[in-house]
Amino acid sequence: MSDPVPVITIDGPSGSGKGTVSSRVAEALGGWHFLDSGALYRLTGLAVEKAGIGFEDPQKAAEIAANLDVRFEQGKVLLGGEDVTLAIRTEQAGNRASKVAAMPEVRAALLDWQRQAVRPPGLVADGRDMGTTVFPDAPLKVFLTASAEERAKRRYKQLKEKGIASNIGELAEEIRQRDERDRNRSASPLVPAADALVIDSTGMTIEAVVEKILQAAHKVLPAG
Numbered sequence: 001m002s003d004p005v006p007v008i009t010i011d012g013p014s015g016s017g018k019g020t021v022s023s024r025v026a027e028a029l030g031g032w033h034f035l036d037s038g039a040l041y042r043l044t045g046l047a048v049e050k051a052g053i054g055f056e057d058p059q060k061a062a063e064i065a066a067n068l069d070v071r072f073e074q075g076k077v078l079l080g081g082e083d084v085t086l087a088i089r090t091e092q093a094g095n096r097a098s099k100v101a102a103m104p105e106v107r108a109a110l111l112d113w114q115r116q117a118v119r120p121p122g123l124v125a126d127g128r129d130m131g132t133t134v135f136p137d138a139p140l141k142v143f144l145t146a147s148a149e150e151r152a153k154r155r156y157k158q159l160k161e162k163g164i165a166s167n168i169g170e171l172a173e174e175i176r177q178r179d180e181r182d183r184n185r186s187a188s189p190l191v192p193a194a195d196a197l198v199i200d201s202t203g204m205t206i207e208a209v210v211e212k213i214l215q216a217a218h219k220v221l222p223a224g
């Protein structure tokens with residue numbers, strides 16, 4: 001029997017740098033695939049909003065999640081044929097995402113979708129529950145965090161680079177509320193897996209974080 005396709009999970013709160021770090025780790029490992037699971041929750045939130053059903057109906061939201069008409073094309077994200085690349089990156093989209101993410105029905109509907117992302121040579125999965133729920137057998141689980149202040153600053157810079165205006169004070173408050181909702185929900189709350197390597201990236205460069213993860217990866221992954 002062939003060896004299972006390896007998975008590295010990188011979980012943590014918003015603004016911890018997971019997205020950037022995960023895609024760099026995937027690249028450094030020689031073109032591993034990268035799963036941005038947050039995008040699926042952001043897309044579901046947007047689709048629920050567009051359907052006009054409100055955020056009180058988990059069954060309908062789960063139906064929407066299971067039937068998302070999404071395409072990832074040339075760096076763009078299309079929802080029902082419409083370019084939503086920027087629309088899913090706003091803080092409002094993040095808030096909607098965390099509302100649908102608190103619904104166990106939605107999480108269940110997105111589970112298969114996420115597991116199908118496992119393809120050779122390997123997958124780096126970025127999210128909140130990658131190590132605890134979606135890929136509990138991953139050989140390397142990372143939990144990336146940083147101080148709330150630093151995360152708000154990073155988010156501000158990231159949004160600015162995308163041409164999205166924001167206010168750092170409001171951003172810090174939104175991040176705080178979103179993290180609180182993510183940590184305290186009953187379905188797959190944001191917590192490090194028991195066997196996770198916890199990295200506090202406050203004051204660390206992206207390169208240093210990536211290096212630390214690669215070192216850990218080389219210890220657990222089969223050579224070759």
Ligand code: C5P
Nearest residue numbers: 037038039041097098101127128129182
């Ligand atoms: O990572 P990102 O900021 O794009 O995630 C948006 C929201 O989606 C998070 O605040 C969280 O509520 C939800 N999410 C989740 N589980 C994941 C990924 C994201 O609950 N695996």
